[in-house]
Amino acid sequence: MADSADTPKVTEAGVESAAPQQNPKKDGKERQDAKKAAKAEKAAKHAQGGQKQGQKQGGGGGAQGKKKMEGAALIGIDVAKEDDLSEWYQQVITKGEMLEFSDVPGCYIYEPASYSIYERIQDFFNKRIKKMGVRNCYFPIFISEANLQREKDHIEGFAAEVAWVTEGGKNKLEKKLAVRPTSETAMYGYFSKKIRSHRDLPLKLNQWNNVVRWEFKHPMPFIRSREFLWQEGHTAHLTEEEAGKEVLQILDHYAAIYEELLAVPVVKGKKTVNEQFPGAHYTTTVEGFIPSVGRGIQAGTSHCLGQHFAKMFDITVEDPKAKEGEKREKLHVWQNSWGLTTRSIGIMILTHGDNKGLVIPPRVAEIQVVIVPVGITAKTTEEDRERLYSEVKALEAVLLEADVRVETDLREGYSPGWKFNDWELKGVPLRLEFGPKDSAKHVVSAARRDTGEKTEVPITDLGKDVSALLETIQSDMLKKAAGEFANCRKIVTNWDDFVPALNGKNCCIIPHCLDGKCEDEIKELSSGKIEGQEVDARAPSMGAKSLCIPFDQSYEGFKEGETKCTNPKCDRLAQKWVMFGRSY
Incomplete structure (x- = not known):
């Protein structure tokens, strides 16, 4: 789990709605x-x-x-x-x-509004993993203490965060139960029973569930909470090669969730040994970045667990390659686990939101288009009002036929301007305005939430043009966010440039030796605890940690076998480009 950030503070900011016009028909x-x-x-x-x-x-x-x-x-x-x-x-x-x-x-x-985004993530991901042969299932939320303690290295990574149940009703439990922080130990006894032969492989299961990690750090809604929703996939394979192939397939699906659905750019890479999942053989990750705060954020991880848990839970098969008559050696299976959480929603909000409120990408928005009738005044007759409303409902029907998620705002007693603000606050991607003048011109006025740009759409092309415009909005949102992230990734080969780049709300890609003690030293050197070191005054105690070893190693300025590690106190040669940054 990534380092904690201070939580956005909760205040009693007074919030008042603009006084609506009075109307006796208001229901x-x-x-x-x-x-x-x-x-x-x-x-x-x-x-x-x-x-x-x-x-x-x-x-x-x-x-x-x-x-x-x-x-x-x-x-x-x-x-x-x-x-x-x-x-x-x-x-x-x-x-x-x-x-x-x-x-x-x-x-x-x-x-x-937020849960519908999660449902769309579920639909998107389910389609892809089911093509890989993954099947959804569910395991109990409670784990026995004995089972949880079976894997020492793994549980040490969660020990401080485990929530325990010690009473049932009015009775104390003889053996306390853990509320799952993750499900490796809960599931792998089942794997041991289910896998009897190499013919039972691969075994691929996924859960959509909740987990509890009773952190005592400040929670931050969506980003860091004690209970959160996620999917956790657990699979078993005959060989390391098969397991490794799946690890990267899943990572590509995670990147697609962020980039294709949430319009959020990510960097794919491998975690250093210091930052990998407890008990894993290796961990791959998609890393996001929040430019407004200058922090990286772990967005999803796919782990190769190796044979570590298979040895602990005795998950074995006989070697299918043994020749006839030879003794068949017992082989421990290779396992993976992978997970993506509702943190993704918080990353989306922090990436796209602006000073008017939410900005939701069209592909995940619960409501993609809102139609607001305009041009109705005190002089408008009831007949003209009903005629306009009838036209608006016809426009809605056209968009529904085009598979656009649309809502018509017919609330009385609220001015169009109040409604505009309300829907902008909720981040609805596209607003359509329609009044008597638009009706006469056979057009609809459209306003984009992401840019504020306004255009006119011919009614005859409404379904086609609105669908195309929503896709344009989706594409433009990703393009803008990707540009911002790219501008915040700084190539640093001189230590003197490292902390100033961090203070400029950037992450740094540096030549690094991959030694864990060196990583810890970089975090200390950039934390503000070193005399004379200038750091961001808003984060005086937060040093930079390794975010990932990017798969893309095509940056200039590093020659293998020649370039030294960027840490001024390290005398080793650099092994890889590594992305460092302050993080959530």
């Missing part, structure tokens, strides 16, 4: 909408009781503290992302109706 649903701002305020107050946090987010909040945006709509975000990322994030996830707080710190309620 119960509309009255409920009018109370949205009060709901966000209540969530913030609720959370404050369980999550007391610092005044700034390490590396992201800025020393200025909270700074209100001038002219910000009261319904929307009233602090700039660049001024106070901490509070900005807090407001975006609550006012954007992505998440609600529960009365258990670090455990959250995923609202429909």
